Amino acid sequence: MKRVVAVIAVLVLAVTTFAAVGLAIRGALPDDSGPTARPTPSPTTPPPASVTEAPAPDLADLYSQRIDWQPCETNDEHDCGLLTVPVDYSEPQGEAIDLALLRVPASGERVGSMVVNPGGPGARGTSYAAAAGQVFREPLLQGFDVVGFDPRGVGRSAPVDCLSDEALNASLAGDPTPDTPEEQAAYREGVLSYGDKCVENSGPVVGHVTTTEAARDMDVLRSALGEETLTYFGASYGTKLGATYAELFPEQVGRFVLDGAVDVALDPQSLSLDQAEGFETALRAYVQNCLDSTDNCFLGDSVEEGLATISGLLDTIDEKPLPAGERELTVGNAFYGIITPLYNRDYWFLLSTALASALEGKGSALMQLADAYASRNADGTYVDNSIEANYAINCLDDPTSVPFGKVPALFEVFEEASPTFGRVFAWGMTSCRGIAVTSSEEPLTIRGEGAAPIVVLGTSRDPATPLKWARTLAGQLDSGVLVERDGDGHTAYNAGNECIDTLVEDYLLAGDVPADGTTC
Numbered sequence: 001m002k003r004v005v006a007v008i009a010v011l012v013l014a015v016t017t018f019a020a021v022g023l024a025i026r027g028a029l030p031d032d033s034g035p036t037a038r039p040t041p042s043p044t045t046p047p048p049a050s051v052t053e054a055p056a057p058d059l060a061d062l063y064s065q066r067i068d069w070q071p072c073e074t075n076d077e078h079d080c081g082l083l084t085v086p087v088d089y090s091e092p093q094g095e096a097i098d099l100a101l102l103r104v105p106a107s108g109e110r111v112g113s114m115v116v117n118p119g120g121p122g123a124r125g126t127s128y129a130a131a132a133g134q135v136f137r138e139p140l141l142q143g144f145d146v147v148g149f150d151p152r153g154v155g156r157s158a159p160v161d162c163l164s165d166e167a168l169n170a171s172l173a174g175d176p177t178p179d180t181p182e183e184q185a186a187y188r189e190g191v192l193s194y195g196d197k198c199v200e201n202s203g204p205v206v207g208h209v210t211t212t213e214a215a216r217d218m219d220v221l222r223s224a225l226g227e228e229t230l231t232y233f234g235a236s237y238g239t240k241l242g243a244t245y246a247e248l249f250p251e252q253v254g255r256f257v258l259d260g261a262v263d264v265a266l267d268p269q270s271l272s273l274d275q276a277e278g279f280e281t282a283l284r285a286y287v288q289n290c291l292d293s294t295d296n297c298f299l300g301d302s303v304e305e306g307l308a309t310i311s312g313l314l315d316t317i318d319e320k321p322l323p324a325g326e327r328e329l330t331v332g333n334a335f336y337g338i339i340t341p342l343y344n345r346d347y348w349f350l351l352s353t354a355l356a357s358a359l360e361g362k363g364s365a366l367m368q369l370a371d372a373y374a375s376r377n378a379d380g381t382y383v384d385n386s387i388e389a390n391y392a393i394n395c396l397d398d399p400t401s402v403p404f405g406k407v408p409a410l411f412e413v414f415e416e417a418s419p420t421f422g423r424v425f426a427w428g429m430t431s432c433r434g435i436a437v438t439s440s441e442e443p444l445t446i447r448g449e450g451a452a453p454i455v456v457l458g459t460s461r462d463p464a465t466p467l468k469w470a471r472t473l474a475g476q477l478d479s480g481v482l483v484e485r486d487g488d489g490h491t492a493y494n495a496g497n498e499c500i501d502t503l504v505e506d507y508l509l510a511g512d513v514p515a516d517g518t519t520c
Contacts, residue, residue, distance in 0.1 A: 047226035055219070055249075058092045063223045069103060078130060079103040083149065083224055085217045087158075087208050090440060097205060099217060100156035101149050102126035104133075108142030111509055113225045115147050115218060119236030119260070121211070122389030124148070124155035136233075137494055139505045144231070149221060151241075153202075153209035154389045160206050162198040162388040165381050172374055172387070173330040175318065177423040187427070188404050195436035198392055207437035209393050212444065215245040219252060229254030229452070231508065235491050236260040236465055239456070243477060246448030253451035253479075255508050260491035261456045261470035264446045268400045269410075269429065273417045274466050276425040280418035282342040282463035283307065285488055289348060298356050310338070311420055313358055322363030329363025329370075335424060336373040337366035342463045344495075345488040395432035396439045402429040449478045453513045457492040457500065459485045474516070484519045492520075 054063035062085065069079040082098040102125075103113075116135075118128035129148025132141060140146075150157035163171060171190060178187040198206050218241070222230040231254045234242035239258035246253050263271065287306035290297040299306035314331055321328035329337075341351040354365035370376075375383040402410065407426055414422035448454065454477050458470025467484060474480035485492035485500050492500045499520030506512040 047223075048228070051226055051228050052223050054223075056092075059089075059220075062086070062092065062220050065220070065224045067101065067224050072102065075130070077104075079105065080126075083217070083221055085152065085220055087204055088440060089213060089216055095204065097152060097158040099149050099152065099221075100126050101147065101221075102129045103148075104129055104141070104146040106141070106143055106145050110145065111143040112145070112231055113147050113227055114140070114144035114231045114233055114508065115149070115221060115225075116232070117148070117151070117234045117238035117241055119234075119238045120154070120386060120390055121151070121237045121241075121393035122154055122386040123237075124150045124384055124386070126150050126155060127384075135494065137501055137505065139509060143509050147221075147225065149217070151209070151214040151389075151393075152217060153205055153392055154386070155384050158205045159202075159385045160198055160209065160389050160392045161201040161385060162194060162391065168374075168382065168387060169376075169380060172336065172370070172376075173328075173332045175330070176332050176335055177318075177427055179318075184404070191404075191430055192434045194391060194431075195395070195434035198388065199436045202392075206392055207396070208440065209389070210396050210439050210441045211241055211244050211393065212248070212441040214241055215248050218245050219249050222252060227254070228252075231255045233257045233493075233508070234259070237262060239465075239473065240264050242454075243446050243448065243473060244444060246451045246454060246477065247444050247446045250448050250451040253448065253454065255452070255511060256454040257457065257493070257504055257508060258454060258473065259457040259493050260462060260465040261458055261473040262465055263469040263472040263476075265472070265476060266469075268398060269402075272425050272429060273414065274469065275464060276414055276418035276421055278466045279339055279342060279421050279463045281461055281466075282488065283310070283338075283420055285461050286342060286348050286351060289345075290352065298352070298359070307420055309359070310355065313355065314338075314420075317358070317363075322358060322361060322366075324363035324367040327367060329358070329367045333370040334358070334363075334366050335370075335421070337369035339421075339463070340369045340373045343490040391431070395435040396437065399432045399435045399438075401432040401435075403433070404430055446476060447478050448480075451477070451479045453479045453481050455481050455483060455504070455507055455514065457483050457485065457504070459487055459489065459492045459495070461488045462490050464490045481513060481516045482518075483514050484517075486519065 052063045054060045065084060067081040069081045072078040072080040081101040083101055084096050084098055086092045087095045087097055116128055117125050125148030129146045132146040152158060153160040174190060175183050178184040229252050232242050239261040242256055242258050243264050284303055287299055287303045290299055299309045314334055317329060317334045318331040321330045337354060341347040354369055357365045375386055377383060407430060410426040411423055414426040456470050456474040458467040460467050471482060474482035483503060485497050487495060487497060489495055493504050494501060497520050503514045507514060
């Protein structure tokens with residue numbers, strides 16, 4: 001099971017609106033330690049002036065950068081490098097940070113560079129690129145240098161740091177639906193102290209990790225790669241990043257695929273409600289599959305019975321955690337363990353194994369899935385800072401939150417959207433009350449006017465980014481082209497649908513724009 005959980009970590013790509021339910025790419029991806037001292041040849045022909053032209057004179061030095069690619073320490077078939085960007089774009093000559101980069105060179109006739117982002121926010125683009133052989137199909141691997149970057153504040157790019165490993169363990173194990181005054185007091189204390197701890201442990205970068213600033217970084221990266229326009233594949237939150245880039249730099253948009261799209265205009269409560277409904281839909285599909293695939297589904301004889309069994313299990317764990325080796329599986333851990341396999345239908349069998357074991361009083365299997373979600377190693381350390389970066393980016397982008405005392409008033413509408421998970425999402429609306437910094441970036445209205453065609457993908461039963469978000473984003477973007485996949489799981493490309501895969505590859509490689517509204 002450990003090997004399969006590692007594969008799940010590649011597939012858990014998600015959008016988040018609140019730190020308490022942060023869902024991002026997690027876990028044991030190939031190591032992409034820094035560059036070694038063995039240089040690889042760099043292009044000798046300087047890029048044309050149109051590539052390196054800066055949007056403002058004081059950014060000229062940034063846009064004239066060339067990346068010194070060197071073989072990565074643990075895989076010399078991958079190249080590692082650094083990109084220098086300012087902490088604050090309003091002071092480009094001030095403090096600077098280096099962004100970690102990883103490139104998987106094209107294996108065939110090279111078309112160009114394709115920059116990729118897996119979502120989160122807080123997920124590492126370097127790990128996503130390192131896993132390109134699992135994420136992308138052969139035509140794209142042959143044609144493109146797949147280039148991933150850890151966005152500012154993430155991974156090895158001036159990472160934000162909020163909690164010790166021990167404190168993060170406790171935070172993830174905490175009750176996401178506090179019932180008693182004692183539980184509510186502990187929840188409140190954790191939320192209110194989170195932001196202060198991020199500032200205390202991270203330095204000035206924690207106030208400059210917005211999506212807008214990450215999009216500005218992507219244009220510096222485009223220039224450093226020697227590309228006149230940017231070719232980009234963004235999944236989940238990566239679609240918000242891509243759409244933001246299109247608004248800021250429409251003339252530099254090349255071939256863009258936004259997979260598992262986010263509605264960038266939704267207010268936080270509507271977004272959370274939609275996501276709660278999405279996970280409920282996915283859970284219902286999982287239970288229905290159990291009923292269809294066996295004469296005696298262990299969850300019950302109907303979808304409603306199956307959902308009641310799962311809810312009852314969570315209530316039991318809330319009252320008394322289950323043994324999980326040397327640890328205890330709390331209701332917080334159980335929640336993350338249940339939602340993690342919902343991202344991909346191929347791994348629903350893991351959820352069945354874990355739930356059946358938990359119903360027998362054993363928590364280890366669900367705990368493994370929860371650890372995969374959180375990028376937690378067996379020794380209690382963490383592979384990356386994705387949980388903390390998720391909080392910092394989301395709450396800087398939009399610090400909107402609900403006062404603790406008003407959460408119960410949300411229960412009815414959230415439980416209507418998701419009887420199983422509704423209260424978790426309702427309590428999650430409070431998370432940004434602890435934010436301790438303010439963004440220096442003005443909010444954007446995203447249209448991307450003047451951009452080349454942007455392909456927006458949505459999946460009918462996507463748990464994390466509902467199909468209606470893709471439909472809305474495609475309409476919001478001036479050049480949006482909607483393609484829908486009928487299926488389960490999060491994101492559409494390389495999920496077993498040949499129609500989707502061929503359309504995406506023909507577009508990225510040859511510029512063949514699919515018809516708007518295509519359904520696969």
